[in-house]
Amino acid sequence: MHPPARGDPSGLSGAHILLADRDDEGAGTAAADALRAQGAACVHTVGSPEAFFEVGEQPPPSAPDWDVAVWDTGLTGSDDGLVAAVTRALRERPDPAETVEPRSRIHMLVVDAHPDDVEIGAGGTIHRRADEGWDVTILTLSHGAGGGDPDERRGEAYRAARAMGARLVMEDLSDGSISDDSHTVRTIERTVAETRPDVVLVHSDSDTHQDHRAVHRATPVACRRVPRVACYQSPSATVAYRPNRFVGLRASDLEAKLSAINEHHSQAASRWYLEEDLLRSTARYWGRFSQARYAEPLEVIRDATPIGYFPADHD
């Protein structure tokens, strides 16, 4: 990330910018020219959501480390609007100088769309890693208003996070219509900048819920500098979910997961996937792929760490 230049209120001087347009291949070209004319060092444009996510996961040599990634969803209206959106994003990005300090503990960030998703998908893993000394932050992107009273659900989510030994950050995106656009990417980027995770867990793309799929797509873009990203099994995951890593759970991890899920009183009566016998037998089933009696599955979608960097994964 380049430092802002003195006397450059727009922050564009020397900036590396990724621009994407949802609808139209080649759109944003005039905006890119305008940004270059105002001092941007590198403006990389892509013309489809697929290309945006591909670049988010695998930066091309010409745009190795951009300062902001802005997706024109049409709300910006024009090339001028796109330039203004880029300037605003540059202004609002976190100051890296505020977060850089050496640390010895591993930090794991677990992202979900609604309260109770991560408890079901990774509650035992969260408890195990927190108990082993990892810092674990859960980022829940909505208050779950579609499934009950948002205030009640927020309280349940905080109590559940405590039961797993994790810290909870809640954002207020719209339950049921969470998008995978740059607003969601920037929302996730805020917590990524604050926590600097070594590992990120998120929903899988093989999922019938549109919010889960959107969060799955936005997260690797926001976490493009995070070496390890893997997907947990949401309650609405499909049979296409293909785990390739299994985290063994101790009995205490499974009990903590069940305690966390039990905090979601408002959901317990109406959600079949919260039934205790299903949760226990699912953990027992995945145990057959690990060396433990119980396990949670993960689908690794990026692993840029040296082999053996986290030896505790195969237990």
Ligand SMILES: [Zn+2]
């Ligand atoms: Zn959900």
